Amino acid sequence: MHRLRTFVRRRDGNVAMIVAGGMAMLTGTAVIGIDTASMFLEKRRLQGVADAAALAAAQDPANATARAQVAVALSPDNGTRMVNLTPGHFERDQSVTVDARFVAGTASANAAQVTVESQLRPFFAQIFGTQQVAIAAQATAARIDLAAFSIGTRLASAQGRMPGALLSQLAGSDLSLSVMDYNALASGQVDLLKTIELLRTGPGVRAAAFGEVLTSDITLPQLAIAMAGATTSNSAAATLRTLSTKLPSRSIRLASILDLGPLADRTSADPQRPIRADAYAILREAVQIGTGNRQIQSDIDLGIAGIGRTRLWLQIGERPANSPWLSIGQAGRTAVRSAQMRLWIDIALLNAPLSLGSVRVPIYVELAEAEARLASIACVGGSGNSAVSLDVTPSLGRAAIADLDPTLLGNFQQAMALRPARMVTLPLATLTGFADIKLGGTAAQRVTFSRAEIDGDVVKSVATNDIAAGIAGSLLRNVDIRANVLGIGLSGGLLTTTLGNTLTVAAPALDLVVGQVGALAGVHLGQADVRVDGVRCGAPMLVR
Template identity: 60%
Template sequence: MRRPAPLSGLVDRRDGNVTMLMAGGLAMLLGSAVLGVDTASLFLEKRRLQGVADAAALAAAAQVEDGTNRAQAAVATAPANQTRLTAMTIGRFDPNPAIAPGARFTAGALPSNAARVSLESRMQPIFAQVFGRQATPIAARATAARIDLAAFSIGSRLAAVRGGLPNALLSQLAGTELHLTVMDYTALAGAQVDLLRMSELLRSDIGLQAVTFGEVLGTRIALPKLVTAMAGATANAAAAQALRTLAGRLPNRNVRLDTIIDLGPLTGAVRSDPTRPVASDAFTLLRESLLISGGTRQVQTSVDLGIPGIGEIRMWLEIGEHAANSPWLSIGASGERVVRTAQTRLWLDVALVNVPLGLAAVRTPIYVELAEAEAKLASVGCNGGRARASAALDVTPAVSRVAIADLDPAALGNFQRAMELRPARVVALPLASVSAFADIRLGGTQAQRVTFNAGEIDGGTVKTVATNDVARGVASSLIRNVDLDARVLGLGLSAGPLVSSVGNVLALAAPALDMVVDQVTGLAGVRIGEADVRVNGVRCGTPMLVG
């Protein structure tokens, strides 16, 4: 029988070293595996928590008015854990690339369109708790925004007109006779042109490939090509035919549409959506295009509107340039965009006919001066989807001046100088004359909010914002405030009956004069003491993560 080796001999033996090394390595390997499992679990839990934060932010941004409840509901749908909503902030996100990404979200700013949520959870390690390690806190944050867009414009409500006034206006702006009939005008005023579809047709016609709508509008386009594209972008057959006829008569002058149309976020778009058009009436778009085509911005003509009691009307109209960065039509989010009318001066020398009491012809020269009216997009509402969309505009009518007076028509185009007005001789008899003078200034410095619902937006409804002073019956107001001065044999002798007769004639003619002023200013795209605005379309955005 072998005797066991003495213990002292074990020190020198080497036959068990591999087993010992394997045991130590296995322990280290198991420790690394435990650490790897816990680290991977922590990473996956952070990913899961970030996904919950993203979902909560998107839910809140979809309807910021109820953002907290929607975010909490999104968190509640997460798998059972210790996740909780620690912070919920409503604010405004500005996508302007000129702003640093970290500064584009402003907490509490109005109108709000974004939500930022912060979540917290605790993860219990799988193996590290054996060594006494407690649950690890983790956090996640997400910011989401919904950018709702609206297209809106400012101008004037187009109404029925008499005589050849539309043709006279557009022909002078075009620099050639257009032979526009009243039926043509009626068709153009009632036709809607999809501006994005028009841009697609222009892109194809002028041979531009793979360029954005913004690049198309920034290209110099010949008027005939533009009007032909307008014809292809309207569903009104009569207007399309009238536009194609006009295209053959227009001069080959070029326009850059981005000076009057600001596509905003749609600048980079390349495809139109017929279910979400951005539309304008054809007459206004044609008039605004002619104004920027490099021709005259002054109209001087004589017309007979066929209004009872009104004879020949001599008209001088001067339309100023739009202010820089102030287009006629704009697309943007609430609080971002402002549109303005152009400064305008108008002088009408109106002959009154069929004057009673044996008076000679009575003339009534009416002067109208309009500063810029403006509209700002106050809010876009898309709660409930596109079918319940709405938009609100803050509208400021133009400060206006109206007068019965004579003036120098050559000075109308100098908007830097105030017009010099003088009493107008309204009656000239062999032995007597009557002069008249009235001068009224209208307010319009306070913005007024006007709201459009989905039906009004889709129907192209135009709404009017008026000043609190004289908004309608301008000629009537002038005549009520006119000062009449009669001269007999060149002397200021008493001529009470003559003054009374002239006053009665003017009072009787006031409604007809109001009709003249209303038609002329409306065709020019302005209103006295009023601003007409329209929401041309709304695009409800989809919530997206922005931080």
């Protein structure tokens, strides 16, 4: 017992014991630290391989596996192999969590998720029997291809005062727009992104990005000046600057007609990749939302042979919510729609047979919305060989030869009451006519634009095919002409035959009137006119 107490009290060798224990701990820590650092470095290297493989796969989704294998093969040989490649579709949607934006599947694939693995032989862990450690890394990359497209963009070969009258009445002030001015605007292509860039840096606008410009208050004169700076057409620029002094200083928010999609975060335009639209269409859409005036009533001399005094009532409905006139976005989720429209044209014919005296032809046109959806963007070999496909649904509606109450045109919730039109009034007789054609439904039709057609600003039309040889021609083949002579109703005879022959001869001129008004307003009966305003084949980028 005494010896035990003596042993406990002695302090000889304590330092040696502490040093021995500390060295063991330091050695163990060093062993763990070196192996952990090696694993960390290998993980970083492997993540780089996964990133490169995912980017290569997203660049060419059709050959994703082969592209990714090549990228993996270029890495140092450390047992590195690709264990999984999942093609899918990536949506940059802020309302969806990051983890849910990639959806596996080969349909419309624009992304790839790659998992790679390597084997690491640790330096010191082998002492404890660990010969190899498996390390894995995963990366997701996507290529965001974008296209800009618009609806109702057909240019009219205008005559007379129609373009100026339409735009002036929408603006609520006399713009004194001549046919020459209209032609300059219709043929002058404006870069929309450059326009927004000029607005962003202009006076009175405080916006950090393009998307903020669209939600800012912009006056119509400001827009016209910015458009003038964003076109290469000198005549269009001069006309826009002149109009800027005549347009009312009302504020507009361009977000209701333009949707920049992923480009909303941009702060500058790329002159090599413009998004173009004709100046007249942009101005027409902007004036409509700026003034709130969607009704036009005018007596117009169209300058069309055989057509005399023409009285026009045009009512444009509200654009559907979240349905811009021009949109930029990804395939499968972006759509544009036209507005509803009601048009009544009371047309006087010149050179009618003497027995008929004066002949009037009142034509009523009612249009529902037309729609175009971005179906696909093909970027084979880069932007130079790109193509864009749209699924287009033409506008439904009706056309009639009829009289009506023009004050009711603005009530789109109520069907228009049509009645036979009094077309000829003679001392002892009157002639009435009535025709009513309704357009049936139709499924969306696929329309594809090549790169050459995109660069050439080609407009393509999709029709319901319910109307052949023009609206007036179709109506006249179905018109029911009745004569009332001395109070006696007749369905045949010389007068009705003469009127029928007169209308047949006048049909091409009547079609020209209706077509010109519709084109200037941006809508067409039984048709949808669409154009791809630009396409951008994106570079692959890591998204997760």
